[in-house]
Amino acid sequence: MPTDILAVRVRPGEIRLARVDGNAHLRDFAVYRTALADGSGQVGGIYLGRVKKVVPALEASFIDLGLDRNGFLGLAEARPQQHMGGKSAGDRISDHMHEGQNILVQVLAAARDDKGSKITRRLSIAGAHCILTPGDPGVRLSKRIKDDTERNRLRTMVVGKLADDLGCVVRSCAIDVSEDVMMREIKLLQAHWQDLQARAKDTQPPSFLSGEDTPPVQFLSESGFSGLAKVVIDDPALTKAVEAELHALGMVPPGGVVRHPSGRDIFDEYGVADAVAGVLDPVVRLKSGGSLIIEETKALTSIDINAGGAAAAQNSTRGQDLAMATNIEAVWETARQIRLRNLAGLIVLDLMPVRGQDAVGKIVNTLKKALSHDPTGPQVLGTTKGGLLEITRPRRRAPLSHILHGPCSTCGGNDASSALTVGLAGLDRVLAEVWASPALIPALRTNPNVVNALKSDGVEALFDIEIKLGQSLDLIADENMPAGTFQVEATKDHA
Template identity: 35%
Template sequence: MRKIIVNAIGREARVAVLEGNRLVELYIERPEEHRIVGNIYKGKVENVLPGMQAAFVDIGMDKNAFLYVDDCLPPTIDKTKGKTPSINELITKGQQLTVQVSKEAFGTKGARVTTQISLPGRYIVYLPNVPYVGVSRRIQREKERERLRSIVRDILRPEEGVILRTLAAGVTQTELEADILFLRARWEQVQTDKRDARPPMLIYEDISLVSRVVRDFVSEDVEEVIIDSRSRYAEVRALLGRYQPKLEEKIRLYNGREDIFAYYDLDGEVERALRRKVWLKSGGYLVIDQTEALTVFDVNTGKFTGSHDLEETVVKTNLEACREIARQLRLRNVGGIIIIDFIDMSVEEHRNRVRDCMEVELRKDKTKTHLLGFTQLGLLEMTRKKERHNLTDVLQRSCPCCEGKGRILAEETLLGMLERELIGHSRNDRADAVLVELHPHMVRYFFEHKYVDELQDSTGMSVHIKENPTLDEQHYRIAFIGSEEEVRARVEA
């Protein structure tokens, strides 16, 4: 059973999804960082690049959006047959386009957009211009799949299509029809708004984070939804009242004095989700390294020694790691290429067990994943769709001291840099003494290791050290060079 905790008091909205009382997903929305995936804009083509089969579209953001040729092909074109047309055959510079954001902007890249519009509902994703009916792979019974297809085909217009979501399993024709009619009306309103809009302009915005999570997550297997904001509580009950009135009883208002995340001990879980090392219950651990290109999970036995033989210990650790890695992917919202370095297994059957376990755990993930299998080096490869910023990017920023490297200069390295600069001054300025300012930690370190004496011997100058708390540990400042009397006066000032 799942539980959803909503912290919506204050400027920041946070939604935590728990499975078995463990945090598995976290969503955060801030006023200055509105999620734009799903938004529809009337944009203007700024540039067409045939060599890249892409175009840049101005949608009113700091960076122009990126439109690939595959994302602007008419739905009637079969991309698997024949040659894909050049993008400059489909759109031209200066053209006005209705586009929808499919991926947030990341780093130096602008948002990715598509001309293939879709509007998500509770049971369906509505495709206003694509005559196609798809069914979620998670609905596995063929009889149910065909029932759903039959229902929606009787409701849809010739130019329309839908993708039936997992929550559609078992719902009635009335519920599906209500969803389609509601989304059709929203699309018709978008069309009306578009006529009077001058690009670039937002013409459709998805619902708030809290309502979106409730729409997409709340079902029979959710035990309860606990919300600490009266206004959000009313909003959610109204939303469920239209979709699923019988689920309204699962919504509960939190009236406690303690912060709701602190009450459910979620702040500690969030803090642990930012660490590089994650401990497993058995005593093994994961090391997680995220780069711009890919994310690497390294599995280690750690304190777990097993009870019988090495191979059994390895397999048990790897299977436990599978479950935790799948959780960390969702919790940290890791996207892109993912490499998992399991502990080496000598038996093919054991590798298959680990792969099967990983497949089972990934089925719990709503985000699209693709498990490729083991490489010749024994690394498990997979991909996970990147739709929004990962948890680290949302909650942290690059350190101004190490600039995101996670490492700073060693004390001896800083000593060498300072020594070379002071030698240069002793030759050129012919000064007797120098005042150097350092971070308090570096001052203590220099005196403990008698580095000040070494500097005086190598430079031939009287070196005076002074604490400057405003400096970080990998920088120093030569504050003054002059006579011994002048420097001492500066030190005592």
């Protein structure tokens, strides 16, 4: 019986989503910034771009997407679908495009640091159960669908239902799905592709053509619908939009899509407010008394298992048993933290020392099992000679730390993104104060960096809250306010 609840908290500039199990345990978490106008490119977004520059020395081109930085299109992603021949194809980037050419592309990875978005010509349109692949005909099934009978059923269901130039990848969450649901989804995806093509013909580049679904539906498409009991949202407009999208997909959960009544914070209601507040804490406590120490850098993420109560007498039999138990507990929590923080790239886990390859093998197999339900498909590479356990995970969205703290979180900088996080928290507090005291006419006092962030990247959030307040919000730039702090003040009360 499904028990998971997706709690969606909507505030000016951002949407926070917490997937909570039946025991009020935070299973998955994401933040979508609706305010951020950083020009990084929406992952999955499809653009009509213009080839700005072809660079033969790099076997790549730079595509103007209308963003702050041009997108990067390497040779492997520049080939049309029918010419995907790998490294031995013998072609050059100039064989496939020229400067000034209009081109349909999709964002694979958002811009980071000083690098533009990574893009591809290999377009894909994702649904709940399958992924449409324009220009790449054929039906392929997820390797996670193991049962031969089910694979044959799904293949038979889809073959012959697509236009000649379209292909389809059937996702693992399609197991046991009915033919009616699958056909409805394929029809919707094909209609979306036809609409996108029509808009591309009538649009001048550079132009954004198509993005993902609403954040809750996008989140569920990535994390999976299995086990979901209901969706609860504290915003009426988003509630209606999500309900319509899930109904169209035939994926409305048993408990439906419900609006959360105002008056109590939705994360408090479902018992995960503290877990959400501490989701990026560098130290994660384990029940055994040990802990994980998580540090993100540009090159990799390191996760150190701190022994805690298992530190004493590690060379003794009891010490080895404690070390083994702590390692096993730690790898389960590591898998959970990887998803909560959306860690990607190379992840290195520093295990507590254990004796023998059998013990190490048990830890590795436990980690593989813990990661097996991660929809991104992380890979456990094994252990190094130094006893480090290596993991790689594909990068789909920005790490949570980049969204909340900014890309310089590891160097302690107060960049515009982290200032924006503080500013959005301030706007959230303003709303809470006004709801508690409707007669209040508020002002927000904070550091000048935060004010600047709200007036630039956060300007849409600022407009949003002013609409809700029915008046402009006075922002007071106070150089004496420490970075990361704010204060809601009353400017005057209604007479």
